[in-house]
Amino acid sequence: MPESAVRIALVFPSLLGTYGDGGNASVLAQRLRWRDIDAELVDVGVDDAVPEQADLYVLGGGEDTAQTLAVSRLSDGVLSRAVDAGKTVFAVCAGFQILGESFLVGAGEIVPGLGLSTAAPTGYRASAPSASC
Amino acid sequence: MTARFALARAAGRTAAGLSRVTGRGSGTTIGGRVTLLVDPDALAQAAAGRELALVSGTNGKTTTRTLLVAALATRGSVVSNGGGANLPTGLTAALTADRTSRVGVLEVDEPFLPKVAAAVKPRAVVLLNLSRDQLDRYAEVRRLAGVWHDMLASMPEIHVVANADDPLVAWAGSASPNVTWVSAGQRWTYDSTACPKCGDILHRDAHGGWRSDGCGLSRPTPTWRVEDNDVIDPSGVRHRVELAIPGQVNVGNAALAAAAAAQWGVTADAALHAMAAIPSVEGRYLQTTYSGRPVRLLLAKNPAGWSEALQMARPDTGLVVAVNARAADGRDPSWLWDVPFEVLRGRHAVATGERSRDVAVRLRYAGVEHVRVDDLAQSIRAAHGSGPVDVLANYTAFQGYRKVVRDA
Numbered sequence: 001m002p003e004s005a006v007r008i009a010l011v012f013p014s015l016l017g018t019y020g021d022g023g024n025a026s027v028l029a030q031r032l033r034w035r036d037i038d039a040e041l042v043d044v045g046v047d048d049a050v051p052e053q054a055d056l057y058v059l060g061g062g063e064d065t066a067q068t069l070a071v072s073r074l075s076d077g078v079l080s081r082a083v084d085a086g087k088t089v090f091a092v093c094a095g096f097q098i099l100g101e102s103f104l105v106g107a108g109e110i111v112p113g114l115g116l117s118t119a120a121p122t123g124y125r126a127s128a129p130s131a132s133c
Numbered sequence: 134m135t136a137r138f139a140l141a142r143a144a145g146r147t148a149a150g151l152s153r154v155t156g157r158g159s160g161t162t163i164g165g166r167v168t169l170l171v172d173p174d175a176l177a178q179a180a181a182g183r184e185l186a187l188v189s190g191t192n193g194k195t196t197t198r199t200l201l202v203a204a205l206a207t208r209g210s211v212v213s214n215g216g217g218a219n220l221p222t223g224l225t226a227a228l229t230a231d232r233t234s235r236v237g238v239l240e241v242d243e244p245f246l247p248k249v250a251a252a253v254k255p256r257a258v259v260l261l262n263l264s265r266d267q268l269d270r271y272a273e274v275r276r277l278a279g280v281w282h283d284m285l286a287s288m289p290e291i292h293v294v295a296n297a298d299d300p301l302v303a304w305a306g307s308a309s310p311n312v313t314w315v316s317a318g319q320r321w322t323y324d325s326t327a328c329p330k331c332g333d334i335l336h337r338d339a340h341g342g343w344r345s346d347g348c349g350l351s352r353p354t355p356t357w358r359v360e361d362n363d364v365i366d367p368s369g370v371r372h373r374v375e376l377a378i379p380g381q382v383n384v385g386n387a388a389l390a391a392a393a394a395a396q397w398g399v400t401a402d403a404a405l406h407a408m409a410a411i412p413s414v415e416g417r418y419l420q421t422t423y424s425g426r427p428v429r430l431l432l433a434k435n436p437a438g439w440s441e442a443l444q445m446a447r448p449d450t451g452l453v454v455a456v457n458a459r460a461a462d463g464r465d466p467s468w469l470w471d472v473p474f475e476v477l478r479g480r481h482a483v484a485t486g487e488r489s490r491d492v493a494v495r496l497r498y499a500g501v502e503h504v505r506v507d508d509l510a511q512s513i514r515a516a517h518g519s520g521p522v523d524v525l526a527n528y529t530a531f532q533g534y535r536k537v538v539r540d541a
Binding site for chain 2: 063
């Protein structure tokens, strides 16, 4: 893979990938390739270090415990450094929530997020019985 | 038996009969609904005096129920629920239709298991697996496991037969003092990366073992195991399993069914022998001929099920991938992106079903050559080559193929 390849890190698909989210990363990589732009897709396992040098970080949706676990695994600041360096983070559903100041899990527990955005729950709603992303 | 239940049963029978003669359906659901309307306690009444096993899990309910029925039928008649009627209405209808069988095996839709268990007071429950399925309809799987966990904690008298390899199932089962653990296998692990008990990371080893970093929850020691095509029983005796139905996953289901049948005194040999002869399960794995080509039907409803079905697809056959998105399938087909269609690279597939375009897009991104065909019958003719065809279809598309091959 040449130096110029676009590096896409799919962050913790086994935690943040409940809603077909891995497809977003596959589509991004394939569309680059179809335009003759090299693309490298890295599936970041939950035991792996999130790469510092990716161009694009993709985060998807996940369940409450997985979402909380993802925050603790990202608490080393790797995404903050990426954003400071001008890299792009594409986050959906739970992936979006954990970038914010805080998010809701379970029956209404508020968990601190990564603080990369100002997103926070604004109104309490009893948690729905079914998945909602 | 109460007078009210007798009346409810008669009313349900009448409603079911009317539904049948007017051509509206098999009458199972409407009959059960009417019975429960007249007597809300009808399910418990219909179960009274019987020894029942309940089978639940995301995938393999119908197949495992059928395997267990075959095993228990070696000892006498067995009441059971077919046709996917696995809600309280269907269970009520099945039990009221058979007044004589003392033993029964019922498959139960996952979220309904506690309510059904409370009503029928089963002797055994068989817990197969839990994974993402119809996210617009079911709760998160961790919550489903919690519902099972609480149910088993409150009903310690139930004998639990559970898949030790699935952490969600194992955590639920751990609430019971009375469990037979079966190492039945688990290919799909993407819904149990976090420990269901404490939320920390679950680590897996190469032999199917797993352990939580946080609370130490780990795979229970199984007394029944699967190795290749063998089932190893609690005394260490190895039984060669030669099922007519395909798939490694079904060897695991056979092990679970054999472990449950042992509760009724059926030996592993007798149980597995009875299971071997089953050629197909309500159309699943059915081998037939259509348009001069041998056709095999495989059902898959969610990413875990598709992962298993893709393993069953034979390498040198024509291949059809059929997907609908009706209410019974789940309206949202985004799960197609969770299915590892990349394993089909180098092969040629037909994309069909009411969501054939979604399938075609998914196959295009997976790098799988394909054609798109609207009509299910045409799709078999369009399959690559002129020899056998494997049809992989989700729920309502699968029912469509059953009709296509039946009407041929």
